[in-house]
Amino acid sequence: MKLMINGVWRGDVDPTPELEAQRMIHTGSFRDRITSDGSSGFAAEPGRYHLYVSHACPFSHRITVVHAMKRLEGTIGLSVAHAIWDTPDGWRFGETDLSTPDHGGNGFTRLHEAYRVSQSDYTGKILVPVLWDRTSRRIVNNESLEICLMLNQAFDEVGGDSRVDLYPAALCSEIDLLGSRINRSLATGVYEVAAASNQAEYDRAVSELFGFLDECEAALADDRCFLFGERTTLADVLIFTPLVRFDAVYNPLFRASKKRLVDYPRLTALVKRIHDLPGVAATVRLDHILTHYYDGDWAVANRRGIVPHMHAVSWITSGPGA
Template sequence: MDLKRETATDGRFVRQANRFTDLIEEGGPHPPEPGRYQIYASYACPWAQRALIVRELLGLQDVIGVTIVDPIRDERGWRVPGGDPVTGAEFLSELYLATDPGYQGRYTVPCVWDRTAERLVTNDYPQITLTLETAFAPWHAEGAPDLYPAALREEIDALNDTVFHGLNNGVYKAGFATSQEAYDEAVTGVFATLGLLEERLSDGRPYLHGEALTESDVRTYTTLARFDAVYHAHFKCGIRRLVDHPALWAYARRLYAIPAFRDTTDFDHIKRHYYVTQTNINPTGIVPQGPDIDWTAP
């Protein structure tokens, strides 16, 4: 995995900008319509799992299609096992280059293909789940949760920003740092954010914003699900484990008990992707055994 373009001169990891940021919205060139869009995702990727969780929570399985890529990625990018039934592509890179022949960045998931326009609309992972929650509201299943309620959006956005910089992207800044200073700064931020979340949940609230599940819970969960299995050792986030945070660990298991979270959490895909693909920090490609953690414990 070549991250030279995303490594600053001081050793800090600087995530590449999302290349495709068109919106799916009424009145635009990509209006929300059942059957028009296909999400490309990996069970291994925390950014992609968000979209898979939200799609299931909102009951959009028959409205928006999904193609799951292989967890092992090489210089050609993510492989589509058996070829993509929608486009025929064997690698996700084909869709990126079909949309922008000059594209030179990493080929990332999740991304959304417009079958009608025959191009990628977006790989803007923060916006993809918000779009499912808002633009596709007319097709939400009866009784589906309101993950982005208008009355809480300002609070949700603020917490999401904190969680992104300190935790979601923070673990990557620690894992991909190439200087001690950059690593120390990042790992300190990771555990400060975990401490903030632990304190927030210690008052007995079931979810981050109280009694109702929201977008913030989805974004936080996908990092927590990978923490002890990958980030603790592989990304050198070793100060404490998730299971050492009582409130956070109970919260993570509470989310895992919900089918949309559990059914999209594949620890085999997660571990094989990180340890086999990221040879810059694990050159042997050996996938470690463990940790032995019971996510179904009450």
């Protein structure tokens, strides 16, 4: 396990049960906010902030989708970490086919350097995405949902596209409720399936995941274009990033094998509509996604003796041996 302890990077920590339970997914620890008026101490200014992201990570992918939809390319820069995270250095930067150098002006070659600069005694996981302040030279925030909201709301007067509002006031409560369910049942739910340590845990996680997908498919039966009707909202971004990985990664590798995305025609159509929105297609980097998951921890079958749920096959009938 890789993490920082009192400001010292460790790529070889033996995982305790507590650490293992949060191996891939947990809440960010830097929680400051950028506001349009600067009342938070972090004013929205063009060129002041920088994003450190991974095209492989579904939570980081939320950020690049919102960044593209709000047309913030000229306002907030991006640096992309290498897709292979499972190295002694963790997330790395450099000029390769699967990463960029640090474009934030800091000369970082490893993401953990940004954490150390921000807090010299930092202890915890090194997460993407990171929203960095070039003025104070510190991390503002590393919680993906909060960064999405800041990108949507704070930068409209300094370069963001004000015509795109992914979190309209009239829908905030509903978006929050659905977003919480997407997080619990799908975005982190697929990791619960993959990390199950016994058959009972696996069965519960599979039931939660596919029960939610069944609900979403049924909700789209009224032919709405997006989750809340004809307009795109943050909820669509939140459901898009795990679903775009589903058939390539979660179904075969995580053993979320009961159904595929393509077995949900309405959800598949939703993913395609989001993918076809201006700027979104360029954020979907399957080369990063496949390299990351199939050359890392999840590429090793970590639980023996768990029987995966089988995808329904029409020509197999019930009976002995079926």
